[in-house]
Amino acid sequence: MADQRPASDLQNRAGSAGQTYAKQGLEYLLRRPPQFGVDYQNVLDALVTAIQRALNEFGVLPAAGGLPRGEDLPTMWSIAAQSVTASSAMTAGGPLQTPDVRFYFVAANADEIRTVRSPDATRYYGAHGGRDWRPYVPDQDLELGWFVQGALQREKVYARPVPLTKTAANELADAQAQGELLIVMVDPWSARLPKYQALLSDFDTQASNYSAVLVPWNAQDAETIAHRQTLEDALLVVLPTKAPVGSEQFRQVGRSAEQLANDLANAVALLNGRLMKVEQARRSLPPSPDPGVGRNLLPPSAGG
Numbered sequence: 001m002a003d004q005r006p007a008s009d010l011q012n013r014a015g016s017a018g019q020t021y022a023k024q025g026l027e028y029l030l031r032r033p034p035q036f037g038v039d040y041q042n043v044l045d046a047l048v049t050a051i052q053r054a055l056n057e058f059g060v061l062p063a064a065g066g067l068p069r070g071e072d073l074p075t076m077w078s079i080a081a082q083s084v085t086a087s088s089a090m091t092a093g094g095p096l097q098t099p100d101v102r103f104y105f106v107a108a109n110a111d112e113i114r115t116v117r118s119p120d121a122t123r124y125y126g127a128h129g130g131r132d133w134r135p136y137v138p139d140q141d142l143e144l145g146w147f148v149q150g151a152l153q154r155e156k157v158y159a160r161p162v163p164l165t166k167t168a169a170n171e172l173a174d175a176q177a178q179g180e181l182l183i184v185m186v187d188p189w190s191a192r193l194p195k196y197q198a199l200l201s202d203f204d205t206q207a208s209n210y211s212a213v214l215v216p217w218n219a220q221d222a223e224t225i226a227h228r229q230t231l232e233d234a235l236l237v238v239l240p241t242k243a244p245v246g247s248e249q250f251r252q253v254g255r256s257a258e259q260l261a262n263d264l265a266n267a268v269a270l271l272n273g274r275l276m277k278v279e280q281a282r283r284s285l286p287p288s289p290d291p292g293v294g295r296n297l298l299p300p301s302a303g304g
Contacts, residue, residue: 098268099179100160103182104171106130106187110122110126112193116193117189129164131143136218136256149161151261155265157268164199167201184211186214186215186235187216189231200238204238204241205241208249209278213243214253
């Protein structure tokens with residue numbers, strides 16, 4: 001008889017996805033306040049997209065003879081652990097390594113943000129803008145430039161914040177040329193300011209396996225939650241290609257600092273997995289033949 005254990009027996013309880021998930025799993029999303037319903041919708045969108053892709057790639061599979069036992073099924077957590085090992089496996093061209101990750105923080109400084117936010121909200125922003133953005137104070141006082149490095153250190157990924165001296169599009173072009181990933185983290189309030197809209201404008205239409213946009217939403221920031229719909233609408237105007245729900249290159253993340261750390265690791269793993277797949281395919285191809293080999297480029301001389 002097929003295994004009838006509840007799904008909770010297969011749930012990840014190791015705490016790697018946060019203590020709340022370890023206790024409640026995805027059921028937690030159903031219990032959350034309505035303003036966070038987009039997170040649950042994102043889960044459903046991702047699941048449906050994965051099923052559709054599997055059908056397109058493999059077609060409809062024949063009916064199975066019976067259900068496997070629950071303990072014999074791999075979980076997403078075991079698969080993720082295996083993928084980390086596989087990513088460093090030796091191939092014909094040497095080990096495939098996770099590339100460095102550039103972080104591009106689209107965030108205003110404290111003086112600039114006063115034009116769109118209340119005076120009390122300036123505590124989330126630094127004197128310079130960009131990497132000194134602190135969206136989770138007082139729970140997490142670290143500037144994001146430091147936070148992302150600590151969050152990805154356990155993943156053995158080198159995170160490098162970059163200054164806002166280039167547009168996001170130019171930063172992406174440079175990152176691709178260097179074989180590096182680019183994660184653009186956007187403060188939705190700053191995206192209402194013309195200066196930061198200009199940094200993002202050309203980036204929106206560039207599809208790339210090397211980049212993703214992450215928008216943190218601190219559940220404890222009452223002003224942000226109260227204006228969430230307005231901010232989401234503004235993001236749709238600035239990033240009309242990437243911002244629609246379900247876009248693989250755009251994610252609303254990090255209702256807490258703990259959750260952001262997990263979301264960062266997942267985003268890097270997704271981008272790295274795409275690059276690894278392309279690189280493995282490239283290495284598996286035989287070398288292209290030299291078009292000049294085996295051909296006489298000059299006609300034989302008259303004397304033989």
